[in-house]
Amino acid sequence: MSNANGTMNLTLKVWRQPNAQTPGKFETYKAENISPDMSFLEMLDVVNESIIHAKQDPIHFDHDCREGICGMCSLYINGRPHGPKRAITTCQLHMRSFSDGETITIEPWRAKAFPVIKDLATDRSAFDRIQQAGGYVSVNTGGVPDANEIPIPKVIADEAFNSATCIQCGACVAACKNASAMLFTSAKITQLALLPQGQPERYRRVQSMVAQMDAEGFGNCTNTGACEAECPKEITLTNIARMNFDFFSAKLFREEEVHAENHGG
Amino acid sequence: MILDAKIPQGPLAEKWSKHKFNLKLVNPANKRKYNIIVVGTGLAGASAAASLAELGYNVTAFCFQDSARRAHSIAAQGGINAAKNYRNDGDSVYRLFYDTIKGGDYRAREGNVYRLAEVSVNIIDQCVAQGVPFAREYGGLLDNRSFGGAQVSRTFYARGQTGQQLLLGAFSALNRQIHEGKVKLYTRTEMLDVVVVDGQAKGIVTRNLKTGEIETHAGHAVLLCTGGYSNVFYLSTNAAGSNVTAAWRAHKRGALFANPCYTQIHPTCIPVTGTHQSKLTLMSESLRNDGRVWAPKTVEIAKKVRSGELKIENVKEEDRDYFLERKYPSFGNLVPRDVASRNAKEMVDEGRGVGGSGIAVFLDFRDAIERLGEDAVKAKYGNLFDMYYQITDENPYKQPMRIYPAVHYTMGGLWVDYNLSTNVPGLYALGEANFSDHGANRLGASALMQGLADGYFVIPYTLGDYLATIGPKPVDTNHPAFAQTKKEVEQHVAKLLALKGTKTTTEYHRELGHIMWEYCGMARTEEGLKKARVMIQELKEDFWKNAIVVGKNDEINNALEKAGRVADFIELGALMVEDALMRRESCGGHFRLESQTEEGEALRNDDEFAFVAAWEFKGENQPEELHKEELVYENVKLTQRSYK
Numbered sequence: 001m002s003n004a005n006g007t008m009n010l011t012l013k014v015w016r017q018p019n020a021q022t023p024g025k026f027e028t029y030k031a032e033n034i035s036p037d038m039s040f041l042e043m044l045d046v047v048n049e050s051i052i053h054a055k056q057d058p059i060h061f062d063h064d065c066r067e068g069i070c071g072m073c074s075l076y077i078n079g080r081p082h083g084p085k086r087a088i089t090t091c092q093l094h095m096r097s098f099s100d101g102e103t104i105t106i107e108p109w110r111a112k113a114f115p116v117i118k119d120l121a122t123d124r125s126a127f128d129r130i131q132q133a134g135g136y137v138s139v140n141t142g143g144v145p146d147a148n149e150i151p152i153p154k155v156i157a158d159e160a161f162n163s164a165t166c167i168q169c170g171a172c173v174a175a176c177k178n179a180s181a182m183l184f185t186s187a188k189i190t191q192l193a194l195l196p197q198g199q200p201e202r203y204r205r206v207q208s209m210v211a212q213m214d215a216e217g218f219g220n221c222t223n224t225g226a227c228e229a230e231c232p233k234e235i236t237l238t239n240i241a242r243m244n245f246d247f248f249s250a251k252l253f254r255e256e257e258v259h260a261e262n263h264g265g
Numbered sequence: 266m267i268l269d270a271k272i273p274q275g276p277l278a279e280k281w282s283k284h285k286f287n288l289k290l291v292n293p294a295n296k297r298k299y300n301i302i303v304v305g306t307g308l309a310g311a312s313a314a315a316s317l318a319e320l321g322y323n324v325t326a327f328c329f330q331d332s333a334r335r336a337h338s339i340a341a342q343g344g345i346n347a348a349k350n351y352r353n354d355g356d357s358v359y360r361l362f363y364d365t366i367k368g369g370d371y372r373a374r375e376g377n378v379y380r381l382a383e384v385s386v387n388i389i390d391q392c393v394a395q396g397v398p399f400a401r402e403y404g405g406l407l408d409n410r411s412f413g414g415a416q417v418s419r420t421f422y423a424r425g426q427t428g429q430q431l432l433l434g435a436f437s438a439l440n441r442q443i444h445e446g447k448v449k450l451y452t453r454t455e456m457l458d459v460v461v462v463d464g465q466a467k468g469i470v471t472r473n474l475k476t477g478e479i480e481t482h483a484g485h486a487v488l489l490c491t492g493g494y495s496n497v498f499y500l501s502t503n504a505a506g507s508n509v510t511a512a513w514r515a516h517k518r519g520a521l522f523a524n525p526c527y528t529q530i531h532p533t534c535i536p537v538t539g540t541h542q543s544k545l546t547l548m549s550e551s552l553r554n555d556g557r558v559w560a561p562k563t564v565e566i567a568k569k570v571r572s573g574e575l576k577i578e579n580v581k582e583e584d585r586d587y588f589l590e591r592k593y594p595s596f597g598n599l600v601p602r603d604v605a606s607r608n609a610k611e612m613v614d615e616g617r618g619v620g621g622s623g624i625a626v627f628l629d630f631r632d633a634i635e636r637l638g639e640d641a642v643k644a645k646y647g648n649l650f651d652m653y654y655q656i657t658d659e660n661p662y663k664q665p666m667r668i669y670p671a672v673h674y675t676m677g678g679l680w681v682d683y684n685l686s687t688n689v690p691g692l693y694a695l696g697e698a699n700f701s702d703h704g705a706n707r708l709g710a711s712a713l714m715q716g717l718a719d720g721y722f723v724i725p726y727t728l729g730d731y732l733a734t735i736g737p738k739p740v741d742t743n744h745p746a747f748a749q750t751k752k753e754v755e756q757h758v759a760k761l762l763a764l765k766g767t768k769t770t771t772e773y774h775r776e777l778g779h780i781m782w783e784y785c786g787m788a789r790t791e792e793g794l795k796k797a798r799v800m801i802q803e804l805k806e807d808f809w810k811n812a813i814v815v816g817k818n819d820e821i822n823n824a825l826e827k828a829g830r831v832a833d834f835i836e837l838g839a840l841m842v843e844d845a846l847m848r849r850e851s852c853g854g855h856f857r858l859e860s861q862t863e864e865g866e867a868l869r870n871d872d873e874f875a876f877v878a879a880w881e882f883k884g885e886n887q888p889e890e891l892h893k894e895e896l897v898y899e900n901v902k903l904t905q906r907s908y909k
Contacts, residue, residue, distance in 0.1 A: 018820075037538045039656075045543055045771070052769045052815055052824060060821055062331065064504040066544045068652065069429055070335040092655045117475060118821045121331075125452065128332050132444045136437035137396050141316040141721045142387070144394035148351060151405030161398040161423065164430060168334060197396045 008034045008100040012047065014059055015107045020115045020123075026105075029059075036096035040083065041066060041073060043095055060119040068092040068232065071167030074174070075120055076107040081171035081230045089169060089232045109170050111179035113217045124170050126216035127184060133212035134205040135188045137197045156194055163191040165233040172227035172235070178219030183227040185213045186243035187235045193246055203250040203258050210247055268521075268879055268894040271682040272376035277900050278358075281380045284683070285726050289733035296321030298737035301728070302469055302484035303327070304456045304511055306439065307336035308432055308713060309696025310490030312720025315438035318447035320725055325482055326439070326448055327471060329455045329506060334436045337492060337504040338716060341428025342549035342649065344412065344420035345713040347385040352409055356417040358382045363901060365711060368414040368601050369676075369704020370853035370869065371903045372524070372877075374896065376683055377701045384722040385714050389421055391721055395434040399423050411554055412709035414601040414908075420710045425549055425648045431713055435720070455826065456511045457757070459487060459518045459692060460750045466692035467740055468747060470754045474826065477819040479758070481742040481751050485732055486691045488724065489515060490716075493675035493697040495528065497834045497841065498786070499778020501672040502534060502547040508830040509837050512679050512698050520687040521879040521892060523680035523700035525837065526845035529707055529854050530787050531673035532558075532605035535656050535666075536625040540775075545671040546656055548628070549649055550709040553598040555633035555642065556666070558605070560612040560619065560626045562586045567617040577619075577627070577664055588612060596908040603706045603854045603867070604908060606670035610787050611865070613669070620667045629665035670787060674712060676703040676854065677844075680879040680894075684727035685719060688879075691731065695719035700877070705853025758818055761828045766811035770828045773808050773835070780804070781838055785845050790858045794846045801839045808835060840880060840889060847891065850874045862905065871903050 002008050010031040017024025031047050038046070041063050048058040064072040073090040077083035083093045098104065106120060114122040152160075164187075172183035189206050192198030198205070221240060228237050249258050273284040291299070299322050303314040306328040314326045328336060348361040361382035366373055389407070393399065399421050400408040409418040423430035442448040453474040460468040460481065468483040494509035495501035516522045533548045561567040562584045569575035588608055590597045598605075609626045612618060619625050634642050639662060643650070650661045657667070679687050679694035681701055686693050696716035703711065784790075784797035808831070816822040851860040851867035852874070860868045877894040 035539055035541055038541050039543075042541050042543050046541060049769055049771060052813060053767075055765075055813070055815055057816060058824060060823060064330060064335055064506050065337060065340045066505055067340055067546050068655075069340050069426060070330070070337070070504065071332075072330060072335050087651075088655055092652070094655070094658070096658060121821075124331060128334075128440070128452075131437070132440040134444075136441040137394065138441060139391075139394045139438075140319045141312075141391060141438070141725065144390050147349070147389045147393040147399075148406045150393060152401055153405055154401045154403050157398055157401040157405075160396075161430075164398050164423075164433065165426065167429070168332065191398065192396050195396050195398070197394060 002036045003100040008036060008095060010034060010098065011103040013103060013105045016119050017116050019118060034095050038095045039091055040093040040095065041091050060121055062121045063091060066091040069167060071169040074109050074169055076109060076174055078105055081174040082232050087232055087234050109174035111173045113179065114170060114173065127168050127170065129216065130185055130209055130212045131188060134208035137192060138201060150196055152196060160191050160194040163187045163235065163239055166235050167233055169232065171230050171232060173218065175226040175230035177224065178222060180221045181213050181218035182221040182240045183231065183235055185209055186239035190239045190242045193242060202246065203255055206243060206246040207250050266892050268892055269682065270374060270894055271684060272374065277375060277379050280376050281383055288726055288730040291729045291733050293321055295737050297323060299323065299732050300325060300484045302482060302487045303490060304469065305336060305490035305492060306333035307338035307490060307492060307696060308435055308716030309720045311432065311435035311439045312717050313488055313490060313695055313724050314448055315435060315442050316721050316725045318442035324448045325484060326450045327454050327456055328452055329474060331452055333439060333450060334432060336432065337507050338432045339429045340504065341713055342425045342547060343551040344410065344422035344427045344710040345431060346419050346710040347389045347421060348382050348419060349386055349389060351407060352418045354417045356419050360417065361385060361419065364415050365708055366901050367906060368708040369706055370867065370906055371704065372852050373702055373704030375898060375900055381702050381715060381718050384718045387722055388714060388717045392431055392434045395437060397430050397434040410551055411599060413550055413553065413599045414708040425646065428713060457754045458514045458750050460747050461518050461689060462744050462746045465690045468742060470751050475821055479751055479755055481747045483740040483742045485735065485740055486693060486728060488693045488695060489679065489698050490695045491698045494837060495672045495675055497838050498672040498781045499775050500537065500542060500545050502531060502545050505544060510830050510833045513833040513837055515679060515692060517882050519689050520692055521680035521881055522840060523877050523879045524677035525841045526848060526855050527676035527705050527853065528672055529602060529674040529676060530606045530670040532602055532609055532670050533628055533668045534671035535653065536620055536669040547673060548653060548666060548668060552628060552646060552649060556628040556630050557587055557632060558589050558598055558626060558628055559585045559587045560617040564616040567619060570619050571623055593908045600908045601706055601708060606787060607856060609670055625667040625669045627665035628668045630661060634662065674707055676700065676705060676707055685724055693724065695724060705855055761814050761825060762818060764812040764814045766813050768811050768813060770812055770814065770831045773804065773812060774831045776804060777835055777838055785842055788856050788858050789845050791846065794842050797842045801835060801842060805835045808832065843889065844878055847878060848874055
């Protein structure tokens with residue numbers, strides 16, 4: 001809600017931290033004459049322009065595509081990853097979701113496995129390493145069958161697609177009281193576990209990716225569901241259940257047995 | 266300088282296979298002795314890095330984002346073309362080739378475009394094998410939809426996020442090679458220069474964006490997969506970080522820059538709302554499959570719609586001008602992007618625009634919802650509708666979208682030959698960073714196709730030929746050229762950090778964008794371009810006097826990164842204006858008001874301008890030298906493009 005001029009004046013409490021080694025603290029800034037049509041990041045742009053004019057160090061935050069798909073933006077706004085609205089990223093959040101005179105608290109993702117680089121930006125490279133551990137189908141370029149030789153039921157393709165919409169932003173980790181990366185990891189595993197292309201490596205993949213996830217220092221899942229509630233792409237807890245099922249299958253049986261079991265239905 | 270495109274001789278359909286046979290090979294045991302540098306990890310970069318590593322080369326890859334998956338290919342919405350003819354509707358490699366050449370308004374090379382169409386079919390196979398979840402039909406086979414400039418359905422898609430799904434496929438292949446130890450990836454690292462040793466590219470200079478450290482890296486070849494330069498307009502559909510710096514620094518080291526003025530203005534973007542705006546958001550071209558574009562029939566009705574006196578839903582059928590359907594009955598709403606954009610501009614210029622600013626036309630789904638039902642429309646375009654609603658606070662199921670053209674893609678880029686090599690041996694450009702396949706206008710769903718064609722199916726062949734020629738002698742950073750180039754980069758950084766004026770680099774960027782959009786945008790004139798030439802020169806001088814850059818080098822410093830990028834954009838802007846001035850014809854996205862048909866369509870001048878304009882850097886503040894590569898058409902007849 002804006003004031004009589006159609007704009008808003010806000011107070012920002014922003015986490016400032018020069019690097020991972022130095023303790024951080026909140027600083028207060030004024031954001032004035034903010035249009036309700038601005039995106040949240042554009043509001044921060046305006047504040048940063050005035051900071052630069054004052055020859056001070058601008059607030060550092062990660063962002064890139066500004067249309068909700070690259071997964072780079074990552075602000076914890078008033079205690080919620082990507083702010084108060086469901087199913088959007090910070091760059092898709094508009095100032096019309098706030099009120100004139102409001103105080104907004106902005107923090108980075110908080111998780112041991114995501115150390116702060118500066119201010120509101122964290123190092124999320126752990127997510128890359130989890131995928132490097134096995135988040136792929138081992139095919140080389142060339143020499144693959146014609147695309148239509150692999151028919152896939154539409155319902156399965158759609159379900160795999162739902163998992164594949166994950167943008168790797170890390171909101172699930174930030175929302176979780178245990179800083180667990182189960183929702184992210186399980187979405188990546190589930191996409192391939194559902195598709196015929198992913199079957200040959202299905203059980204190796206789940207073990208190596210889970211092992212890497214644990215090695216990165218993420219916490220465990222205690223089924224609170226905060227991750228699902230805050231995921232901008234609405235990835236569901238079903239992914240975690242699927243991952244757990246595959247993980248236990250792989251633990252309990254030898255690889256050839258679990259494949260035989262799977263093919264036998 | 267004589268530009269040799271190295272197009273193979275022989276019939277069109279045999280060129281690529283013959284060429285592949287004639288290229289030299291590197292023995293499998295020798296491949297590991299080569300190191301290849303790949304800059305950028307979008308579709309072109311990730312696919313090239315993964316494919317080359319699979320062959321056995323050692324690859325060092327770089328991206329400025331915190332993860333390779335965030336490269337801006339991720340944001341492509343609509344789809345990817347391939348001549349599969351799965352629909353039995355008359356598609357073929359030749360038809361995709363023909364549509365692309367015609368769509369590009371006869372300013373692309375026949376040989377390159379044919380090859381692109383030829384390998385398009387392999388791309389879909391490759392992506393499906395990786396697990397890319399393309400849209401499917403109930404029978405389990407792949408679905409297709411239509412895109413502009415084509416009368417067949419050849420576009421494969423993954424809801425409204427085809428770019429993300431294709432990039433995740435290439436990213437997974439890249440991850441596999443990182444795991445195998447064949448690719449070393451540097452994230453949050455920006456390339457700031459190319460190192461040229463005895464006329465050959467042998468490495469790059471980078472800045473670590475976390476620590477500010479300036480480093481050198483050596484390789485037998487350098488592949489620039491660094492995307493386009495739409496952000497020269499400040500407002501575009503590109504990501505905030507997309508920039509021209511890598512390509513521009515390569516240009517200043519000798520690589521020719523081709524057709525810089527060919528920019529694509531996408532017809533369906535969400536209109537600008539205010540000066541605070543940092544980017545524009547695209548609404549996928551796929552929406553034109555079912556959405557109908559219209560403007561009020563008269564200026565009077567438009568005024569009433571703008572003021573709210575007349576509600577949109579109450580505008581009578583006969584007062585709605587479906588101008589694309591009216592003017593182009595064969596292609597209707599699916600005319601190519603340049604044509605659709607110019608027509609929207611015409612409506613607004615006539616005073617028939619809508620929305621608060623009057624700078625928009627409608628894209629209406631009323632009829633599609635009536636015909637197919639809201640659920641079917643939601644299944645096809647749901648995420649795009651949501652995106653529109655988030656940004657505008659208007660519900661597109663209930664009222665038409667307001668759309669207006671915005672800068673989206675740049676057809677120009679580094680000049681490359683058929684092998685994707687620039688004129689500097691060892692320096693290659695792939696994907697949007699090169700100029701080669703789209704002529705003066707790119708058709709929808711062809712950017713993803715080209716990025717992946719270059720990375721998966723062209724460079725793995727053509728690069729081997731060069732590497733076999735130079736031999737596997739080790740390269741390192743000990744040559745004095747590395748120290749010298751590094752020193753020059755450090756001096757450039759120091760010069761930027763010394764700027765302690767009063768205007769932020771964002772303010773300069775916005776001003777540059779205004780100049781480019783006004784005078785080098787959708788309609789260009791000699792008078793306007795000459796004005797822009799002076800304004801950009803003044804802006805450049807002012808930048809180096811009055812800009813303000815805060816902070817130091819040895820820390821995370823966004824202000825410094827931005828300053829370097831804006832400085833390069835200003836120089837590029839000047840070259841774009843020169844190129845647009847030189848090309849006294851209209852073609853595709855380059856529309857010179859002086860050169861149009863009686864019906865207001867782009868009028869080419871093939872006698873004088875059927876060439877690629879490749880510009881050579883001649884030193885700071887010196888005019889660039891124009892080199893021409895004549896375009897030879899042996900298979901298609903050059904005609905006035907018609908979509909009527």
